[in-house]
Amino acid sequence: xxxxxVSETDHEPLLGANVILRGTKTGGVTDEGGYYSIDKxxxxxxxxxxxxxxxxxxxxxxxxxxxxxxxxxxxxxREQPIVFPDVEVIEDxxxxxxxxxxxxxSVRRLKPRQIKTLPGAVxxxxxxxxxxxxxxxxxxxxxxxxxxxxGPDQNLILDDGLxxxxxxxxxGLISAFNPDVVEEIELIPGGFPARxxxxxSAVLEVKNREGSREGFELWNNTSIIxxxxxxxxxxxxxxxxYIVTGRRTYYDLILNQIAEEDVAFPYFYDLHAKLAHDLGxxxxxxxxxxxxxxxxxxHQKRDEEDEIPEMWMDDLHHSGVYSLIWNHxxxxxxxxRSQYGYLFMKxxxxxxxxxxxxxxxxxxxxxxxxxxxxxxxxxxxLDLGWEFHHTEAEFWWEFVAPDSLKDELExxxxxxxxxxxxDFSYDGSTNRFxxxxxxxxxxxxxxxxxxxxxxxxxxxxxxxxxxxRLNISYKIGPNTSLKGATGLFYQYPxxxxxxxxxxxxxxxxxxxxxxxxxxxxxxxxxxxxxxxWKVKTDFYLKDMSRLVVDYLxxxxxxxxxxxxxxxxxxxxxxxxxxxxxKLSGWLAYTLGYSKLKTPWNSYFYMTDQRHSLNxxxxxxxxxxxxxxxxxxxxxxxxxxxxxxxxxxxxLDTTGAVVDTSDWKxxxxxxxxxRYPAYHRLDLRTTFSYNWLGLPWEAYIEIINAxxxxxxxxxxxxxxxxxxxxxxxxxxxPTFGFSVRF
Numbered sequence: 146x147x148x149x150x151v152s153e154t155d156h157e158p159l160l161g162a163n164v165i166l167r168g169t170k171t172g173g174v175t176d177e178g179g180y181y182s183i184d185k186x187x188x189x190x191x192x193x194x195x196x197x198x199x200x201x202x203x204x205x206x207x208x209x210x211x212x213x214x215x216x217x218x219x220x221x222x223r224e225q226p227i228v229f230p231d232v233e234v235i236e237d238x239x240x241x242x243x244x245x246x247x248x249x250x251s252v253r254r255l256k257p258r259q260i261k262t263l264p265g266a267v268x269x270x271x272x273x274x275x276x277x278x279x280x281x282x283x284x285x286x287x288x289x290x291x292x293x294x295x296g297p298d299q300n301l302i303l304d305d306g307l308x309x310x311x312x313x314x315x316x317g318l319i320s321a322f323n324p325d326v327v328e329e330i331e332l333i334p335g336g337f338p339a340r341x342x343x344x345x346s347a348v349l350e351v352k353n354r355e356g357s358r359e360g361f362e363l364w365n366n367t368s369i370i371x372x373x374x375x376x377x378x379x380x381x382x383x384x385x386x387y388i389v390t391g392r393r394t395y396y397d398l399i400l401n402q403i404a405e406e407d408v409a410f411p412y413f414y415d416l417h418a419k420l421a422h423d424l425g426x427x428x429x430x431x432x433x434x435x436x437x438x439x440x441x442x443x444h445q446k447r448d449e450e451d452e453i454p455e456m457w458m459d460d461l462h463h464s465g466v467y468s469l470i471w472n473h474x475x476x477x478x479x480x481x482r483s484q485y486g487y488l489f490m491k492x493x494x495x496x497x498x499x500x501x502x503x504x505x506x507x508x509x510x511x512x513x514x515x516x517x518x519x520x521x522x523x524x525x526x527l528d529l530g531w532e533f534h535h536t537e538a539e540f541w542w543e544f545v546a547p548d549s550l551k552d553e554l555e556x557x558x559x560x561x562x563x564x565x566x567x568d569f570s571y572d573g574s575t576n577r578f579x580x581x582x583x584x585x586x587x588x589x590x591x592x593x594x595x596x597x598x599x600x601x602x603x604x605x606x607x608x609x610x611x612x613x614r615l616n617i618s619y620k621i622g623p624n625t626s627l628k629g630a631t632g633l634f635y636q637y638p639x640x641x642x643x644x645x646x647x648x649x650x651x652x653x654x655x656x657x658x659x660x661x662x663x664x665x666x667x668x669x670x671x672x673x674x675x676x677x678w679k680v681k682t683d684f685y686l687k688d689m690s691r692l693v694v695d696y697l698x699x700x701x702x703x704x705x706x707x708x709x710x711x712x713x714x715x716x717x718x719x720x721x722x723x724x725x726x727k728l729s730g731w732l733a734y735t736l737g738y739s740k741l742k743t744p745w746n747s748y749f750y751m752t753d754q755r756h757s758l759n760x761x762x763x764x765x766x767x768x769x770x771x772x773x774x775x776x777x778x779x780x781x782x783x784x785x786x787x788x789x790x791x792x793x794x795x796l797d798t799t800g801a802v803v804d805t806s807d808w809k810x811x812x813x814x815x816x817x818x819r820y821p822a823y824h825r826l827d828l829r830t831t832f833s834y835n836w837l838g839l840p841w842e843a844y845i846e847i848i849n850a851x852x853x854x855x856x857x858x859x860x861x862x863x864x865x866x867x868x869x870x871x872x873x874x875x876x877x878p879t880f881g882f883s884v885r886f
Contacts, residue, residue, distance in 0.1 A: 146208075146216040147182040147426055149358055149383070150175045150195055153221035157328060157354050162197040162222065167204070176474045178355060182426035188212045195220050219358070219383060248585065248595045248618045250628035250669040251683045251715075253277045253332040257354075260324045263761065264775040265827030265848055267879065268368055270327055270351065271312075271320035276759045276775060278683070278715040278733035279334045281752050283782065284857050285873040287317040291752040292334045293685055294711025294739030295346025298645035299636060301337075303350045305419075305433055307468050307486040307512060308534070310641050314413040314439050315394075321437060323417055325366050325375050326390055328354035335685055336630025336667040339581040339597030339614045340516065340528060345636045345663040345689060353433075355421045356388030368881035370394055371413075385422030391415070413439035431470040438463050445498075456498035464490040478520035486512040501544070508538040508641070526585040528597070534577045538640050541570035542649065569649055569701075575605040575639050583614070591620040603637040606658045610635045624673035634663045638693045638703065650695065650703040659705045663689040677723040680716075687711040694743050698815075706743050709750065713737035722765075730762035748815040749783040756780040773829040781823070783816035784858070790865040808864050823873070826850040843882040852876040 150162040158179025165172040166186065173181040190209050196202045200222040210216045255273055260266065266273040271288040274280045279293045289297040302309045304322070312321040322330075333341075333348040341348045356377030366373050373392035380386055393414035400410045415437035423429050440461040447455035468486040489509035496502040516530030583597025599612040614632035621627055636642065637660050643649060652658065669683040692707030719731040735757040739750040756779065763773040789811035829846040849855075855873035862869075 146186055146193075146210060146218060147180070148218040148220070149179045150181065150197070151179050151219070151221055151358065152200075153223045158358075159197055159200070159222060162195060162200075165194045165196075167192040167194055174477045176429070176480065177472060178421060178423070178429050179358075180423055180429065184426070186210055186216075188214075193218065195222060197222055200224055217383075221359075246593075248593050248616045248628070249333055249338070250336055250616070250618075250630050250667045251279070251334050251685070253334070255330050257324060257327050257329075260327060260330070262763070262771070262773060262829065262831060262844075264773045264829035264846060265777075265825070266775075267370065267846075267848075268324050268366075268881070269320050270322035270324055270330060274330070274332060274349075275777070276731075276733065276761050277332065278717050278735045278757075278759070279685075279713070279737075280332070281735075281737075281754050281757060281779065283752055285855075286857070288313055288320045289317055290349075292332070292347035293713065294687060294709070294737060294750060294753070296646055296750075296752075298642045299344055299346035301341055301344035301348045303348070304435075304466070305351070305353050305431075305468065306470070306482070306484050306514065307466065307488070309466070309488070311490075311645055314415075314437065315411045315441075318411075319370065319413070321415065322351055323373065323390055323392055323415065325373055325392075326353045326388060326417060326419070328352045335665045335687060336616060336632060337614075337634075338528075338595055338616060339583040339599040339612065340530060342532075342579045342581070342599050342601050342612065343577065343636055345634050345661060346687070353417075353419060354388070355419060355431075356386035358383045358386045362885065364883060364885040366881070366883040369879040370396065380420070380422055385420065387418070387420045389416075389418045391417075411439070411441040413437060427473060427475045429472045431468075431472070433466070433468040433470070435466040436463075437465070456496060458494075458496045460492070460494045462490075462492040464488070479518070481515070481517045483515045484513070486510075486514075488512070502542065504540065504542045506538075506540040506644075508536065508540070510534055510536040510641075524587045528583045528585070529581070531580040532578070535574065536577075536639070536641060537574040539572045540640075540649075544569075569651070571640060571649075571652075573640075575603060575637075577601065577603040577605075577637060593618040593620075601635060601637070601660075603639070603660070605637055605639045606660055608637075608660050610660055610662075626671050628667075628669045628671065630665065630667040632665055634665060636661045636663075648695070650693075650701050652703060654702045655704060658693065658703060659691050661689070661693060661705070662691050663687055677721045677726060679719045679721065681719075682717075683715040685711075685713055685715075692741070694741075697745055698743075707741055708743075709739065709741045711737070711739040711750075727765045728762070729765075730760070732761075733757075733759040746815055748817070751782065751816065753783055753816075754779050754781075769833045771831040771833075773831070775827045776824070778824040779822065781819035781821055781856075784818050784820060785815050786813040786818040787811070787861065787865060787868075788813040810861070810865055820856045823853075823855045825853055825855065825873075839884050839886060841882060841884045844880065846879045846881075848877040848879060849874055850876065 150159045151157060152159055159175060160177050162175040163172060164181045164183065171183055171186060173183045175181045188211055190207050193205045193208050194202065203220055203222055205218065208218060260270055260273045261268050263273045263276060269288055271290055274290050275282050281291045282289065291297060292300060302312060314321055329352045331350045335347060337348045358379045361378035364375050371392050371394045373390055375390045377388035394412045397410035397412040418434045420432045421429060442459040445456040466486065466488050468484060471483045473481040490506065492506040494504040512534045514530065514532035516528065519527045521527055579599060579601040581597060581599040583595055586594045588594055595616040597614045602609040612633045612635060616630045617628065619627045638658050666686040669681065671681045673679050689709040691705040692709055693703045693705060694707035696702040696704045714736045716734045717731060720729055722729045737754055737757065739753045741748060741750050758778040760776045763771060765771045787810045790808045791811055793807040793809050827848050828850050829844055831842065831844045833842050852875055857871045857873045860869045860871060861867065
C-alpha cells in the first residue's frame with residue numbers, strides 16, 4: 146500500500162506522518178514529498194490510521210488490499226492540536242513536546258503565512274526576518290540581513306539545498322525569493338551543525354513547496370511592487386506535481402510612459418518552476434528551474450547651482466539556477482538525497498559623464514552534494530554527506546575620476562572606486578570540497594546531543610581545515626529546556642564572498658591568504674508558560690580571527706589581519722494562537738556589540754546596534770478581518786564623521802598653486818559617530834472574502850505610520866559647508882491582493 150499525506154489547508158506534502166495498519170505491527174512514515182509505502186501487507190481488510198504531531202488523527206476503515214495489489218490511498222490531514230494527559234498540546238518542533246526534540250539553540254522558523262502578512266515586510270522573505278531577535282538591517286532600502294554582528298557575506302543561504310549568492314533584485318532592494326512558493330524559512334543564527342560549512346555567522350535555509358497533487362490550481366498575487374501568477378497541479382495521476390510561477394514589477398511600465406526618453410525605472414522579472422515525480426515506492430526526482438532579469442537606465446542632468454555633474458547610467462543583470470534532486474528512501478530508517486545544481490550570473494554596468502565607470506561580471510558554478518540520514522537505533526541518528534563546488538568568474542572594472550573626487554571617499558569604504566583604483570580585472574576558477582559526519586544521540590530521557598566533524602578544502606587559498614561541532618539540549622522540566630552549542634567555523638575568501646560586500650581586492654598582491662575562522666559559544670533557555678505563551682533567552686559570543694581586511698583600509702591588498710568579536714543577549718516572548726485565541730505575536734529584544742580590530746585601526750562594525758526591539762501583534766477579528774502591527778526600535782548605527790576640510794591644491798609644472806577651488810574632507814575616527822535612533826510603526830489590515838465565486842484576500846498596509854524621519858546617511862556639498870540628510874522610507878501606504886481560480 147502506498148500514497149501521499151498532505152495538509153488539508155494548503156495541500157502541502159507532510160513530512161514524518163505515521164501510517165499504521167491497526168491490529169498489526171506494520172506501518173510507514175512519509176518522506177519530504179509526503180509519500181509513504183508499506184511493503185509485504187497480507188491481503189485483507191484494514192483500518193488505516195494516519196497521524197502527525199500538530200494535525201488531527203484520521204482513520205480510514207475497511208481498506209481492502211488484494212493479493213498482488215498496490216493499494217493507493219492519499220489523505221488530507223487537518224491542522225489540530227493533539228491532547229495528551231501529561232502534555233496538553235503537541236504541535237510540531239515549536240511546541241512544548243517539540244521543544245525536547247530540537248537540539249539547535251536559537252533556531253527561528255517562519256511559515257509562508259507569517260512572511261506574507263508581517264506588517265512592513267512587503268511580503269519579502271528576507272525582510273520578514275528583521276522581526277526576529279538577532280537580525281538587523283542597515284537600511285530600509287536593502288533586504289540584506291546582518292545576523293548577530295556578522296556581515297551578509299558571512300551568511301550561508303540555501304535554496305532547496307543549493308548554495309545561493311546575492312539573492313536580491315533591484316540592487317538589493319527586494320529579495321529574489323518568491324513568497325508564493327516558499328514552504329518554510331529556517332534561520333540558524335549560530336552554532337549550526339556539521340552539515341553546513343564555509344560560513345562564519347549564520348545559516349538561512351529556504352524550502353520551496355511542491356505543486357498540488359490533488360488538482361489544477363491557478364492564482365494571482367499582486368502587490369504595490371509586482372504581480373505574479375502561479376500555476377500548479379498533479380502529474381501522472383498524482384504520482385508527481387508541478388508548480389510554475391512568474392513575477393514582474395509593473396510600476397516601471399507605468400512610470401516609463403511619463404519619464405524622459407533616456408530614463409528607465411528599475412525593474413525585474415523572474416520565473417520559477419518545480420517538478421516532482423515519484424519513480425517508485427522509494428524514489429523521487431525533483432527538477433528546479435529559476436531565471437531572473439533586471440535593469441535600469443538613468444540620466445542625471447547637470448545643475449551648476451547645486452554643483453551636480455551630468456551623468457548617464459545603465460545596468461543589465463541576468464541570473465539563473467537549475468537543479469536536479471534525487472531522493473531515495475529504501476527503508477523508513479534510511480534516506481539518501483543527491484543533488485546537482487548549476488548557477489550563472491551576468492551583469493554589465495556603464496556610467497558616463499564627469500565620472501566614467503564600466504563594469505562586466507560573468508560567473509557560473511557547478512555544485513554537487515549528497516547526504517545520507519540513517520536512524521541506526523532509537524538513540525542514534527547518523528547524518529553523513531559531502532559537497533563539491535566548481536566556480537568560474539570573470540569581471541573587470543574601468544574607473545576614471547578626478548583625483549579630488551577620489552580623495553573624498555570615506556576611509557574603509559567597501560567599493561571598487563577606492564583611491565588609486567583605476568582599473569581592475571579577474572578571470573579565474575576555484576574548487577571547494579567538503580565532507581562531514583554527525584550523530585544525533587539521545588543520551589537519556591533528558592539529554593539530547595548532536596556532535597559532528599567537518600573537513601573542507603579550497604584551492605583558492607590551498608588550505609584544509611577541520612571543524613568540530615557540538616549541540617546539546619537538556620530537559621530541565623516538562624516545558625523547559627536548556628540548550629548550548631559551540632564549534633569551529635571557517636570561511637574561504639574568494640570573489641564570490643567578496644562581491645557580496647562590494648569588495649574587489651587585488652588578490653594577486655597577496656599569495657598567502659588564509660581561511661577566515663570563528664568560534665561560537667551559545668547558551669539558551671526556553672520555557673513554555675502555557676500552551677500559547679513561550680519565553681526564550683539566548684546568550685551568544687562569536688570570536689572571529691584571520692578576517693580578510695584591506696591593508697591600511699585604502700590599498701585594495703587583502704590581508705588576514707582582522708579580528709572581531711560579536712556578543713550579545715536576546716529575549717523573546719511569544720504569544721501563539723491556541724483554540725479560539727484571536728491574538729498572537731511576539732516581542733524580541735537584543736542587546737548587541739560587534740567590533741573589528743586591525744593592527745592599524747579599531748572600530749565598531751557598520752551594523753553595531755546596542756539596543757534593538759521588535760514588537761509584532763496580530764488580532765483576528767473574525768473569519769474575514771485581521772489587524773496587524775509591527776513596531777521596531779534600534780539605537781543608532783555608527784558612521785564616520787567629517788571633522789574638517791582641506792583645500793585640494795592644483796600645481797603647475799613649476800610647483801606654483803594655480804587652483805584651490807576644490808576641497809576634500811578630513812575624516813574623524815572610523816565609525817566614531819552615531820546616527821539618531823531608528824523607530825518605525827507599520828500597520829496592516831487583511832480582508833478575506835468571496836467575490837465572483839472566487840476566494841480573494843486583500844490587504845492595506847501603512848509603512849512608517851507616524852512618518853518618523855529616520856536617518857539613512859548624510860551628504861555634503863562640494864565645499865563641505867552644508868550637510869544634507871537622506872532619510873529612510875517616509876510614510877508609504879501600500880496595498881495588494883491575491884485570488885485563487
